[in-house]
Amino acid sequence: MIKMNKDNLLLFCGIVFFLVLGVSNEVQAFGTVLLFQAEEAETTFWLWQLFGRLHPLAVHFPVSFLILAALLELITLKDFNHKLRPGITALVWAGAVGAIVAVILGLLLANIEDYGGSMLDIHQWTGIGTALLSIFLLVLMGKTTGSQNAKGVKVFRVALIVTAVAVSVAGHFGASLTHGEEYLTETLPWNEPEFSSKDLDIDLVAFESEGELSEQKQVELVGKVRAVFAHNCYKCHSDAKIKGELRLDTKEFAFEGGESGPVIIPGNAGKSDLVRRIKLPKDHKEAMPSKGKVLSDDEIALISFWIDKGAPWPDAAEDVSVYRVAELAPRRPNLPAPRKDLNQAIDIWVDEYFEEQEIDWRAPVDDKVFLRRIYLDLLGLQPSTEEYDTFIKDSRPDKRALKVRELLDRDDDYATHWLTFWNDALRNDYTGTGYITKGRYAITDWLYSSLRDNKPYDQFVKQLLNPDEKSKGFIEGIRWRGDVNASQVTEMQAAQNVGQVILGLNLKCASCHDSFVSDWKLEEAYAFANIFSDSSLVVSRCDIPTGEKAGTKILWEELGEIDSTANRAEKLEQLANYLVQPANGRLYRTIVNRIWKQLMGRGLVEPADEMDNIPWSQDLLDWLATDFEDEGYDLKELIYKIAISKAYQQPAVAVENPLFLADDDFVFEGAVIRRMTAEQFSDGVSQKIHPIFSEEQMKYNPNELAVSEQSDIGFVRAALVANNGLLKALGRTNREVVMTSRDSQASLLQALELTNGEQLNNTLKEGAVKWKEKYEAGDIIVHEVYRQLLGRDPQQNEFNIAMAVLGESPEPEAIQDLFWAVLLLPEFQLIY
Incomplete structure (x- = not known):
């Protein structure tokens, strides 16, 4: 008979645990057989189900015991043989045994219940790792208890802390599996759902009164249903992740159902499992969506109505986007007749909007506020005291328009100020990652000259997309050292950055997998990136190569076809010509929206990088874009028209919460109060008190360019120096990623920098x-x-x-x- 001393008991625990791991596949296979045999009875062998459901109970023992043991161990750091040692020993034993039991029960639960995916894998292996660490901990404890082996004591203590951390991590992923990945952060006030029931924009009463639905109405109805699916269900039930063998992203899979059978019973919402699940309380195990968010009453009513109507899903509906997609073509709205004392087109459109919103025009800002505002917005500088006095005394009725034109004619001051915006957007800088190793190229000479000369925007874009040596830095991107993931190769960087900056769309999600926030697919992102490549790219999904070669095409095929057999230079020339053509209204809506945001603090569309969102005035946005084309793509003329408008000269509006600026319910009343940028603040100090930066700190000197007239303001502009502690604290970005706008809210770091x-x-x-x-x-x-x-x-x-x-x-x-x-x-x- 074997004597069960401490060493033999440890050996026995280890053997039992490894036997469990070794036969886990057999256990799962046996469970599968039992499930198959019981399928007709639609039940699972009760004993396995009972044991599996004990896992959540059992898992709390190792969590509490091992963490408590680690905390007590910290108390005994100065004396290993402290009086708490017997208690720590008991806790470690209980925690280790509990971990082994929890792993066994967890394996049963994973097989029997509806769990799957990467989150389960992480939870499962961190749990197994915790059990292994616990056994190792018992071995160490047996060798150190009562001994004076200082090294062994240190190893034991480190192992105990690591085990406590491991069990905490395993517990976190278990909670994520049960309650959703955002179970902690979803309760925070700023983590509101991106999609709300008001986006449904559908009248079910009108649909009910129609009786038999026409195909057009069927397409419209299922489109709204699919929008709810896309914003709430695709994260778990689409081609990227298939939980419970259920997909809701296509007609075929949606009606096929999941592992428990069909979830949609056409004509009977009451018997449809989908409706049953979306009506369950959010904390119910079977509730859908499972990420802690419940559908609104309107969304549930929509899905129920659709199913009761027979769940119509015409084949034509597959071609309809479940996300809002802005029109690509330009649109020329008819300008309303002038009214009141308004003669600027912008003001006529804003007046129409004000009437709809029941907003009254306010008196324009006074001359002092106006002068300071246009100086900062147009040149990034501040007026002198003499300029204030002269402007206020000027009695000409058109003095504001004349002053705007005068400032825009200060070419070098204008170029230096707007250099900051475009450096951020095109991630161009003077120093930083990649410049020394030729993994990145500056475009400052080209950019400054383009701004100073007021290069037409269509030519500006063409030279970025089909560049020469001076302008190639934008699409060449940054060649990061070492291994990079597939979504950060330079060709994909070019696709993402051109999409974001030039076209106002997000391809970052679609460069890794089919997007969850738009209709863009992985294959489309790779086809666009292929235009920037010398050779054909191989598609990678979530950084795993699929073996498929990418196609080559522009994002909107109606703009033109890229020759896939052409070399890179030829493809870039085709792309540049196709994108700048007048038919691409999106290109010009994007830039006029960006300029509007720079001057007003909030775009017509927000965020400005997501131009598929609804503008607060579609007519004004479309008019600005087509007028921009009519004016020869002249950025200064666009700025001039906005700056002389009565809308621009309205008193600035305070916003209590910056999140309101991105809210769907935003109402335009005038420019938003903004904080000066890092460069504007620094230049203000340099201009009014004493220069902050020396000539030696200047990284780019426009005076080295051959120009006839130079700015002579008497100090080094902040836009021309490398990033530093002051500018960084005040909001300048590192320019390693595209940044088309900066946060205008003050921060603790800024307060500390300004005071110390x-x-x-x-x-x-x-x-x-x-x-x-x-x-x-x-x-x-x-x-x-x-x-x-x-x-x-x-x-x-x-x-x-x-x-x-x-x-x-x-x-x-x-x-x-x-x-x-x-x-x-x-x-x-x-x-x-």
Whole structure:
């Protein structure tokens, strides 16, 4: 008879566990046989089902025991033979045995119940790993208990901590499997569903009154149903993931059903398992969707109505998108007749919108606010005190339009300011990843010249897509070192970035798998990327090569056909010519929307990279795009027309929550109050107080270009220097990825940089010394600070407070404090 001492017991546990692993396939096969034998009775052998369902109960023991053991071990770090040692030993034993039992029961549960997919695999193997670690832990504990082996004690403690972490990870994935991947984050207020019932836009009463549905009505009805499926069900029930053997993304699979049979019974919603499941409470095990989100009453009513109507799904419906797709062709809406005192086309369209929304026009902003706004928006600079005085005194009725034209004629200041926007969008920079190793190419010379010369936008795009040496950096992308996933090869980068920046669409999802947020398919993304490739790309799905060679075609075949046998240069020339043709209304809607957003703070379509979304005024968007074409694709003329409009000159609107800007219920009332960009703030300090950046910090010098007239503003513009701590804190991106807009909300990092940053502090210190030499008297300095930074004289209470700090003959430190205090005022920081 074998004596069951500690070592033999450990050996026995290990043998039992590995036997369980070794025969797990046989257990599953046996379970399958039992299931097959019981199929006619539609039941599972009760004992296996009972044992499997004990898994959620059993799994809590190793979780609690092992984590508690690890916490107690931390208490005994100074004394391994602490009085808590017997308790820790008992907890480790209980946790290890519990882990083994939980794994056995979990294997049964996975086979019997409706679980599957990668999440199950991760949970299963982290659980098995935890059990193995637990056995290893018992071995270590047996060798260290009562001994003075310091090294062994350290190994045991590390193993215990690792085991506690492992059981926590396994528990997390188990919870994700049961409650959904977002079971923690879905409760947060900002994680609202992207699709809501108001997007259904369908009148079921009207459908009911029609009796027999025409094919057109059937297509419309099933289109709305498929939209609900796409936004709520495809993540688990499409070709990318098939849970419970059920797919809802095509007609054939939807009616075929899943492992439990058909889920749709045409003509009888009450007996359809799909309807039963979507009506279950969100915490019910069989509820659909299973990610913790429930369908709205309207969505449930829609699906039920569709099924009761016989679940019509005409073959023609397969050609109808379940996502909104914006029209590709240009559209020329008829301009309404002028009314009131409005004579600008933009204002006539906005007036029509205001009437629909029952919004009244407000008085335009005063001259001071207008002048500062157009200076910052058009040039990124601020007016001088003399310019404020001259403009306010100017009595000409068209002085605002004349000033806009005057600023747009300052070619170099204009180009330097807009260089920031296009550097972000085209991920062009002066230093950074790839430049030294020739894995990335700068396009700054070409970009600056194009902006300064106001190159027509169609030519601008053509030279980006079919580039020469100076403009090739955008589509060449970044050649990352080492292995990169398939969606980040340079050809796919080009497809994604051209899609995002030039066409306002998201191909990032579709470059890995069929998109969950649009109708774009993996094959379409690869076919578009193939245009940028010297050789034929091989399609990879989720970074796994499929062996299929990609086709070669433009995203919208109605724009033209790419010759798949042509070389890369020929394909790029074809692409450039096809995309810029007037028939591609999307291209021009995208750019006018971007310019509108830069000047107004919120696009007609939002986000500006998703042009399939509904604009708040389709007519205004379409008119701007076609007028842009009529004006010869002139960006300055587009900016001019927006800037002289009454809509642009409305008082700026405060937004309490930035999420409202992306909300479907957004209502336009005027430009949104914005925070200055990193470059605008830095240039404001340099212009008004003291230069922040030196000549040595300038990474790009426009004066080296052969131009007839140069800007002479007396300091180095922030747009021309490399990214640094100050600019980064204030929002400049690293430009390794495309960024078409920046967050306008203040952050803690910005507050810390503005209050404690070395670069700003040194600038204000040097500026204070210069101002002391120039002005000397405290009252003069106070007035000048307010006039220079805020464009006005201080109010009496402001003057009194400032003088109390400065005194009649202030020291530089006091002047520096005044600079700092005024710079942090919203009146300086924000664009009103």
